[in-house]
Amino acid sequence: MYELLVGILVEELELNAGDVRPDSSCEDVGLDSLAMVELSMILQKRHHLQISDDELLKTKRVSEIVRIMEARAGS
Amino acid sequence: MEHQSRRRARGGAAVLCGVGYWLPPLVVTNADLSARLDTSDEWITSRTGISTRRRVTPDLSTADLATEAAQRAIKSAGGGEVDALVLGTTTPDRLCPATAPEVVARLGLGYIPAFDVSAVCTGFLYALAAGVGFLAAGFAERVVVVVAEAFSRLLDPDDRTTAPIFGDGAGAVVLRQGSPDEPGAIGDIILGSDGAHSELIRVGAEGPRGVLENRPGSGVAQYFHMAGRDVFRHAVERMSAAATAAADSAGWRLEDVDRFFAHQANARITSALAHDLGIPAGRAAENIREVGNTAGASIPILLAQNAASGYLAAGHRILLTAFGGGLTWGATTLTWPEVDVVAGQ
Numbered sequence A: 001m002y003e004l005l006v007g008i009l010v011e012e013l014e015l016n017a018g019d020v021r022p023d024s025s026c027e028d029v030g031l032d033s034l035a036m037v038e039l040s041m042i043l044q045k046r047h048h049l050q051i052s053d054d055e056l057l058k059t060k061r062v063s064e065i066v067r068i069m070e071a072r073a074g075s
Numbered sequence B: 001m002e003h004q005s006r007r008r009a010r011g012g013a014a015v016l017c018g019v020g021y022w023l024p025p026l027v028v029t030n031a032d033l034s035a036r037l038d039t040s041d042e043w044i045t046s047r048t049g050i051s052t053r054r055r056v057t058p059d060l061s062t063a064d065l066a067t068e069a070a071q072r073a074i075k076s077a078g079g080g081e082v083d084a085l086v087l088g089t090t091t092p093d094r095l096c097p098a099t100a101p102e103v104v105a106r107l108g109l110g111y112i113p114a115f116d117v118s119a120v121c122t123g124f125l126y127a128l129a130a131g132v133g134f135l136a137a138g139f140a141e142r143v144v145v146v147v148a149e150a151f152s153r154l155l156d157p158d159d160r161t162t163a164p165i166f167g168d169g170a171g172a173v174v175l176r177q178g179s180p181d182e183p184g185a186i187g188d189i190i191l192g193s194d195g196a197h198s199e200l201i202r203v204g205a206e207g208p209r210g211v212l213e214n215r216p217g218s219g220v221a222q223y224f225h226m227a228g229r230d231v232f233r234h235a236v237e238r239m240s241a242a243a244t245a246a247a248d249s250a251g252w253r254l255e256d257v258d259r260f261f262a263h264q265a266n267a268r269i270t271s272a273l274a275h276d277l278g279i280p281a282g283r284a285a286e287n288i289r290e291v292g293n294t295a296g297a298s299i300p301i302l303l304a305q306n307a308a309s310g311y312l313a314a315g316h317r318i319l320l321t322a323f324g325g326g327l328t329w330g331a332t333t334l335t336w337p338e339v340d341v342v343a344g345q
Helices: A003-011 A033-047 A053-057 A061-072 B031-036 B041-048 B062-074 B100-108 B120-136 B195-200 B207-213 B228-250 B268-276 B295-309
Strands: B003-004 B013-022 B026-029 B054-055 B084-088 B115-117 B141-147 B169-178 B189-193 B201-203 B224-226 B257-260 B317-324 B330-335
Touching: A003 A033, A003 A061, A033 A053, A033 B228, A033 B268, A053 A061, A053 B317, A061 B169, A061 B330, B013 B062, B013 B120, B013 B295, B026 B031, B031 B041, B041 B268, B062 B100, B062 B141, B062 B169, B062 B295, B084 B120, B084 B257, B100 B115, B100 B169, B115 B120, B120 B169, B120 B189, B120 B317, B141 B295, B169 B295, B169 B330, B189 B228, B195 B201, B195 B228, B228 B268, B228 B317, B257 B268, B257 B295, B295 B317
Parallel strands: B084 B115, B084 B141, B257 B317
Antiparallel strands: B003 B189, B013 B169, B026 B054, B141 B169, B189 B330, B201 B224, B317 B330
16 A cells, blocks of 8 residues: 555655655645645545545654555455 | 536537737736745745736726737637627626626727626636527627636735735637538537535635625625635546546547646646546646636636647647636537637737
């Protein structure tokens, strides 16, 4: 899931690959509120992971987003 | 997703034969805005893709913008008679009367029918549909469709989420009667609205209080508000669906589209939309960096600028899509004709 997320952040949201690590803060990576909406839409539409932008906006770190993705994929 | 599809007239078509645009001369940079707002060039550019925008000065009205753009479009069309004028605008100079009749008078077009259309950032496609309708019904042989926006007049100067985004300007096209196989023939126009979300993009306060405050004489400042995150989602979904429907109607695959003209709301919306549709890289026209979000005038300004630069050339299959307050949305297709363009500064 981490690799999936990194792929989306770098290739689709065009964020800087060098900024993305599991312990990176969402802010440092460039995940502002609009980017979280985009991420939510991509996860829902292309990867069938129903995660709302409200849920994503509550996360502080990249690792937290990965945890939600893993939990949602398993359910 | 539901759409209201406007079909072409039986046998005939509306054909684009002229295009023009005009931008007010005052340029406002991100640095200018950062001097008074808690923002920065980096913040504005990274969130919106905008570096500069044009703004009307107090001596310029919406009628001024519309007249300049329409004049250029009529010249582009080789002059000639005009039988009707449709003005799309979110910023009419008065609540009453419409601004369109004054534009007709200033253009010296006589006593032809003229009216305003209000669909915010979808204004061009709605006004285009109205113009196509006049031609289809036989009410006119040639119609000017002009969109003019002085959105800066609606903005809260202290709101850093909206003040940097909008720019002022006008764009216009001339339509004539023709045949559906001609270059310039307007394809089926996909239009839709969703009033259940009318609060997401609005002028004035939310709910019933906003309606009361919008009455003349209320003395309450009326500013533009937009719920950015919700609008982003609706915009990408509705424009994606409308654009797909318009391309299908034209019998085109999305990879057949040579040039993609999306309303310039935000560079990231355009990018997300192009990704969603699978439009090949390098085919999406953009001007948001220089002129900001010019609301309903966005698409005709883009068409005129890109026709002037040669990025848009005769024979190109083009797909247009827009989304705006209402909520409203729309899309259409055409193959670009040979047309001279008058630069609009």
